[in-house]
Amino acid sequence: MANAAATANGDKSETRVTRPSFHLESMNSQKKRVLFVTSECSDFIKAGGLGDVSSALPKALSSRHDIRVLLPGYRQIVNAGHEIRIVGRMGGHAALPACEVGRIDLADGLIVYVLLCAELYERDGTPYGDERGHDWPDNHIRFARLGLAAAEIAAGTAGISWCPELVHANDWPSSLAPAYMAWRGQRTPSVLTIHNLAYQGLVPMECSPELGLPASACSPDGMEFYGKLSFLKAGIVYSSHITTVSRTYAHEITTADFGCGLDGMLRRKVDEGLLSGITNGIDDSWEASTDRHLVATFDCNEWQGKRANARHVEQLFSLDRDEGPLFAVVSRLVQQKGIDLTLAIAERIVAAGGRMAVIGRGEGGLEQALLKLAQDHPGRIGVNIGFNETDARRMFAGSDFLLMPSRFEPCGLSQMYAQRFGSLPVARRTGGLADTIEDGVSGFLFDEADPEHYFAAVQRAINVYQHPELLNAMRCKAMASPQFWAQSVDPYDRLYQRLLKNAARQLPGAVARGQA
Ligand code: ADP
């Protein structure tokens, strides 16, 4: 008890651990201890929206809970110049190597635990693969290690003098956290947030011994999925509750069209009240009147700054400087994002007097096709293959419209960022796009994933562009519409409280102590 209380008071001697005391303390404390397990965090490294959420959501929840992040110790984190104190260590398991846990205290107060294991994580590239976009062949080991580390921290066996009362895992890379907890008989409740059902972490059944799985894991009631092992299915099977990142996507994934073969299972979770949708928010750095990344700031009463950002984007992408509408694409270049649809209508956009600036990286074929398009339309279409946060912000600020014809979109953050910076999204009515864009008010939506319906929406956007008063009214509406994280905090808080209450009821002796 003494150690736990000392830690709560700021004593950082994390290695003096006594396990049982944490559970006692949790009964009394208002703020619950939550371990947020993730493979990306935009404070250090991100590949997409998961990184943004993994930074912003824990910070938004920190007023209610003692929420800490667990991340693999990628090279970009270890070399970022933060002080890292070693606060825990754990032995190996099957082919998962031993590792240490370091602690970073960010200036804004967020505590981040980094899993230090140079052989697994200290590589150049993205969290998932090399610089050419090829996935690392040992990703199953890398992310099983992450899941097991979370389970060990939750069990109090990692030597850390802080023990979560709830574990919140995200996507397939941390999905084995609830699974290892279940296989080891741990009772800590867990949440799995599905940011994208299409990435499942599928590995051959033969990997089972490397991961040290129990026999039950390899059955259809465990993580077996059509003869393979599915990390994501493990998270779905073994977590106490599943959330996904918008209300519409929560429904979509229970249908055959979007369920990626897991829809039957997810429908059963809905029936049991174990699946819900909580729409993502965005953090308050997305403010056009103050953002220092912008070439010039602006607001609804003064568009001069928006024009300055447009001039900058024109230069960056070698675009003609004229009065035609400027369309932006800021995206991972993958099938999900409907980039092929944008390729299919690009010439019509140019013919209608539009210009297009694209930043993205991803599938080689899409990268090549975009580069060819830019080559064929100098001055009208510019393409940068790469990932650059500052350029992305300036593109949201400088463009008139953001193209986001996603085939599916669990939530989508780019459309909300664009809205905040007065760029109206033209997007498919799916997932979070349907939930965050009001058609004809804060953007333009279309239904069918084909070039005709898509271009019809683009044409509506161009029509609005020709009526500056209408355009500005829509911009102002869009700038005021996206939700900040504060609005998503309540639903997560209620979920955590409910799961913790259920878990307390199930503790042995709970009835005798009057907690049932
Ligand atoms: P997803 O997570 O599916 O990629 P989201 O819209 O949720 O889609 O989040 C994408 C995030 O990644 C946004 O923050 C967006 O600005 C950013 N992003 C995507 N591609 C790039 C890029 N090439 N350069 C900079 N930022 C990018």
Ligand code: GLC
């Ligand atoms: C995923 C989804 C995206 C969502 C993001 C954050 O990458 O593709 O739609 O916004 O996660 O939840």
